[in-house]
Amino acid sequence: MGLKIFFIGTVSLSxxxxxxxxxxxAEIVGIATKSSSVFxxxxxxxxxxxxxxxxxxxxxxDINAPHIVEWIKSLQPDIIFxxxxxxxxxxxxxxxxxxxxxxxxxTALPENRGRHPLIWSLVLGxxxxxxxxxxxxxxxxxxxxxxxxxxxxxYEDDANSVYLKIESNALVQIAEFLPKLQKRFFKVVxxxxxxxxxxxxxxxxxxxxxxxxxxxxxxxxxxxxxxxYVGAHLFYKNKEIKIWKVKEEKYDHQNIEPGKILESxxxxxxxxxxxxxxxxxxxxxxxxxxxGEYL
Numbered sequence: 001m002g003l004k005i006f007f008i009g010t011v012s013l014s015x016x017x018x019x020x021x022x023x024x025x026a027e028i029v030g031i032a033t034k035s036s037s038v039f040x041x042x043x044x045x046x047x048x049x050x051x052x053x054x055x056x057x058x059x060x061x062d063i064n065a066p067h068i069v070e071w072i073k074s075l076q077p078d079i080i081f082x083x084x085x086x087x088x089x090x091x092x093x094x095x096x097x098x099x100x101x102x103x104x105x106x107t108a109l110p111e112n113r114g115r116h117p118l119i120w121s122l123v124l125g126x127x128x129x130x131x132x133x134x135x136x137x138x139x140x141x142x143x144x145x146x147x148x149x150x151x152x153x154x155y156e157d158d159a160n161s162v163y164l165k166i167e168s169n170a171l172v173q174i175a176e177f178l179p180k181l182q183k184r185f186f187k188v189v190x191x192x193x194x195x196x197x198x199x200x201x202x203x204x205x206x207x208x209x210x211x212x213x214x215x216x217x218x219x220x221x222x223x224x225x226x227x228x229y230v231g232a233h234l235f236y237k238n239k240e241i242k243i244w245k246v247k248e249e250k251y252d253h254q255n256i257e258p259g260k261i262l263e264s265x266x267x268x269x270x271x272x273x274x275x276x277x278x279x280x281x282x283x284x285x286x287x288x289x290x291x292g293e294y295l
Contacts, residue, residue, distance in 0.1 A: 002027055003182040006077035006097075007046075008063060010034040011084035012228070013104070013167055015044040020171045021081075022053060024178055029075040031057040032068070042163070042228045064090040072096065079181065082136065083170075091138055099181065102146060103136040106166045109148070110196030113141035118162055120199045122224030123206075125216065127153050129162070131169040133177065135188065140198065144188035147173040158223035158245075209234040211259035211295060215248045215276040222246045234295055236285065245282035259294045271295055 005026055007018055010033050021028060033046035050057035056075065060068055063085065069092055072080070079099040082089060094101050106117040108130035121129050130150045135143040149172065151165045180186035207225050209218055209232055222243055225232045231242035249270065251262070256272045263270035269280040269289060289295065 003079060003178075004029045004075070004077045006030045006032075006072050006075060006080045008032045008060075008080065008082040008089075009046060009084040010043055010086075012042045012044050012163070013170060014084035015046060015049065016167050017081070017083045017104075017170060017174060018046060018049055020174050021178070022049075024175060026178060028053070028055050029077050030072060031055055032060040032063060032072075033057065034061075035059050041230055063087065064093060069093055069096065088138070088140065089136055094136060094138065099184075101136040102133055103141070103143070104170065105132050105134065105141045106130075107132065108150065109134060109141055109145060110191040110193050112199055113196055114199035115201040116199060118159060118166065119202065119224045119229065121153060122157070122159060122162065123220050125220050129153055129166075131166050131173065133170075133173060134191075142191060142193060144190050146186065146188055147177045148189075149173050158226050159229050160227055163228065207232050209243060209295075211271055212274050215273040215278050218273060218278050219246055219248050236289060236295060237287075242284040243280055243282070244284075245280075247279040247281055249277045249279050251277035257294075261289050261291050261293050261295065264288055264291045264293075 003026070005021065005028050007028055009018065031046055031050045034043065035045055036043065047057055058071065062068065072093070073096055077097050079097050080101040082101055083104045089101055105113070106129060107121065109132045112120065128150055130148050132145055133147040134141065134145045137143040149169045151169055153162060177186060207230065209221060222232045222245065226244050231244055233240050233242050235241070251272060258272055258274050260272045261269055262272055262277060267288065270277055271280065
């Protein structure tokens with residue numbers, strides 16, 4: 001029994017997943033993607049891959065627009081895969097196909113539904129996450145789980161290394177569940193939302209370093225927002241400065257106020273935090289602050 005797939009995506013994971021599906025000879029009948037994105041710093045345009053494999057495709061602003069839904073319907077897919085999209089899919093599209101819409105979320109659902117899963121995981125210092133494929137409903141990340149695979153978050157990890165772990169997990173999972181979907185022989189696990197929580201959308205203020213925070217909290221914030229994301233930031237002489245990498249350091253003199261620069265040399269800056277200190281290693285300072293100044 002065949003499985004005709006319509007694919008929606010516009011991030012790096014979308015591209016890797018689509019390439020994996022094609023390598024497994026999956027039947028992709030159409031692709032929706034974006035030429036650019038203000039929401040996704042890891043944006044990827046899938047049109048070249050679609051052209052290469054002679055698959056119908058469109059740049060889509062609103063995936064729920066009536067003319068887009070009609071176009072998808074005309075391709076007669078059995079299932080829709082939505083791996084990396086910034087807006088919710090509405091009821092008409094969710095109910096369009098025989099098997100529904102499979103989505104992806106980078107946490108151990110039902111825990112940590114909602115926005116920015118990779119970033120919040122690192123900001124909060126979690127030591128484990130999971131890559132989860134699930135059947136989408138009208139709520140946020142609340143449908144039945146098709147596949148879930150855990151991954152470790154080590155102290156040395158940052159946004160990029162965790163992103164790669166998630167991608168690696170996801171490709172293994174796709175290879176496992178695709179034949180089950182093709183045979184219509186698969187099991188799902190219903191989410192118990194009483195055991196879960198929902199993460200909120202982050203704002204610019206959430207990315208600002210405040211040296212009244214602990215050194216560990218600052219370390220987590222910086223590694224969470226480093227590339228491919230927007231970077232944590234601070235303000236120096238009324239200018240926003242991006243900070244890409246810091247290192248925690250022990251500092252025993254507790255009578256020094258948070259934010260005081262303890263060292264400034266060789267393009268690195270050691271700054272007092274609430275409990276210890278952090279060494280700013282990668283940054284966008286044009287003028288290096290001096291020892292004794294405050295951030």
